[in-house]
Amino acid sequence: DNLGVVAVGFSGGQAKQGVDAAPSALIESGLLRQLREELNYKLHGDDTVHSYADLAPADDAPYRNMKNPKHVSAVTQRLCEQVYAQAREGRMVLTLGGDHSIAIGTVAGTAKAIRERLGREIAVIWVDAHADINTPESSDSGNIHGMPVSFVTGLTKEDNPDYFGWLKEDHMLSLKKLVYIGLRDVDPGEKKILRGERHQGVQHGIGRVMEMALAHIGSDTPIHLSFDVDALDPMWAPSTGTPVRGGLTLREGDYICECVHQTGSLVAVDLVEVNPSLAPEIDTGAHETVRAGCSLVRCALGESLL
Ligand code: ARG
Ligand code: MN
Numbered sequence: 488d489n490l491g492v493v494a495v496g497f498s499g500g501q502a503k504q505g506v507d508a509a510p511s512a513l514i515e516s517g518l519l520r521q522l523r524e525e526l527n528y529k530l531h532g533d534d535t536v537h538s539y540a541d542l543a544p545a546d547d548a549p550y551r552n553m554k555n556p557k558h559v560s561a562v563t564q565r566l567c568e569q570v571y572a573q574a575r576e577g578r579m580v581l582t583l584g585g586d587h588s589i590a591i592g593t594v595a596g597t598a599k600a601i602r603e604r605l606g607r608e609i610a611v612i613w614v615d616a617h618a619d620i621n622t623p624e625s626s627d628s629g630n631i632h633g634m635p636v637s638f639v640t641g642l643t644k645e646d647n648p649d650y651f652g653w654l655k656e657d658h659m660l661s662l663k664k665l666v667y668i669g670l671r672d673v674d675p676g677e678k679k680i681l682r683g684e685r686h687q688g689v690q691h692g693i694g695r696v697m698e699m700a701l702a703h704i705g706s707d708t709p710i711h712l713s714f715d716v717d718a719l720d721p722m723w724a725p726s727t728g729t730p731v732r733g734g735l736t737l738r739e740g741d742y743i744c745e746c747v748h749q750t751g752s753l754v755a756v757d758l759v760e761v762n763p764s765l766a767p768e769i770d771t772g773a774h775e776t777v778r779a780g781c782s783l784v785r786c787a788l789g790e791s792l793l
């Protein structure tokens with residue numbers, strides 16, 4: 488099978504350095520080699536990690552309360568074009584982040600390509616401790632990694648192309664086509680936005696959660712899986728910028744990815760928020776988190792126990 492790979496060493500959607508080093512760490516630990524040799528993918532795109540340093544504007548003052556707004560807008564716009572180009576060829580696309588702001592670009596690129604190629608709206612499965620649906624105005628932090636869902640569902644509107652105004656209708660999906668798994672740290676402003684929408688906790692057990700999630704999406708709908716490693720419990724993934732206790736086990740995370748793979752409808756996968764420079768014990772913690780990230784990606788791309 489063909490797989491488009493985009494490696495995004497970008498951290499501007501939040502304040503902590505180090506999340507930009509994740510793609511290299513994942514690749515150095517053998518992820519792409521495993522996809523090639525063990526899962527038999529033919530990889531497209533380049534093995535180089537994009538830092539998009541050339542897209543950093545000289546002056547990037549806050550705008551509508553957003554931090555680094557021009558830089559994040561420019562990076563996600565470029566990323567959208569890259570993901571679109573791969574998906575338009577009919578390839579599954581794997582994006583290695585980077586903080587979760589990059590999903591503005593990946594989801595936009597997938598949504599547009601699938602619309603053109605198949606005439607379909609995508610569904611997004613957002614696996615995360617956080618809802619990431621703040622609007623610039625509802626966000627307390629101003630960090631754009633807490634806002635991507637609001638941009639790709641059209642909840643946040645902006646005309647200026649330097650500040651995400653490049654996002655058009657064909658980059659978006661309706662909130663009805665979004666399913667959350669793993670949420671446990673939702674801001675008050677986000678709760679207001681989500682009131683009345685459905686989401687899946689893990690209180691039902693992960694098997695039932697996946698049944699309900701996939702039933703809601705409906706069979707035959709192209710799926711974009713956006714996996715924030717902080718959905719896992721910090722026991723499995725301590726090296727991440729906004730860890731929240733009480734998360735998924737690695738086996739539950741892998742199972743989610745396996746189930747999504749088995750639908751046969753997966754068109755894109757993001758793995759984000761691995762930050763190898765953060766952990767209580769940096770060597771073991773970072774190593775474990777990178778290993779967990781690799782495992783999730785392999786499961787999403789077809790590795791299974793049997
Ligand atoms: N809700 C908080 C905020 O908006 C935290 C978001 C964390 N997002 C993430 N992708 N890790 O700032
Ligand atoms: Mn998160």
Ligand code: MN
Pocket residue numbers: 587615617619632715760
């Ligand atoms: Mn997130």
Ligand code: MN
Pocket residue numbers: 788789
């Ligand atoms: Mn398979």
